[in-house]
Amino acid sequence: MNKYGNGNGIDGSSTSEAVLNPCFGGDVAKIIKSLRNKAFTCSCKHSFNLKDFKGYKEGAEGFYDKYGKKWSIFVACPSCKRAWTAYELLSRLVL
Numbered sequence: 286m287n288k289y290g291n292g293n294g295i296d297g298s299s300t301s302e303a304v305l306n307p308c309f310g311g312d313v314a315k316i317i318k319s320l321r322n323k324a325f326t327c328s329c330k331h332s333f334n335l336k337d338f339k340g341y342k343e344g345a346e347g348f349y350d351k352y353g354k355k356w357s358i359f360v361a362c363p364s365c366k367r368a369w370t371a372y373e374l375l376s377r378l379v380l
C-alpha cells in the first residue's frame with residue numbers, strides 16, 4: 286500500500302487517511318454508492334463485498350466531496366490487504 290505513503294498530506298501531516306461515507310457528498314458519495322456492496326474478487330482470489338471505503342487527501346488524482354476536498358478512494362482486501370483504488374474497482378466491475 287505504499288504507493289500512497291508519500292507523506293505529502295495537505296496540512297503537512299503524514300497521515301491523512303479517513304474513512305469515507307456518502308455523507309461526504311459530491312463525487313465521493315457517487316462513487317461509494319455505485320461501488321458499495323458489489324461483489325469483488327481480489328487478485329489473491331478472495332471474494333468480498335465492497336465496503337469500508339477509505340480515502341487519502343491527495344492533490345493529483347481523486348474525487349471531490351461536497352466541500353471541494355479531493356480524495357483518492359480505495360478499499361483494502363480483507364485477506365491480503367491490497368488496496369484497490371476506486372479507478373481500479375470501476376474498471377474491474379461491470380456496473
Ligand SMILES: [Zn+2]
Nearest residue numbers: 327329362365
Ligand atoms: Zn486480496
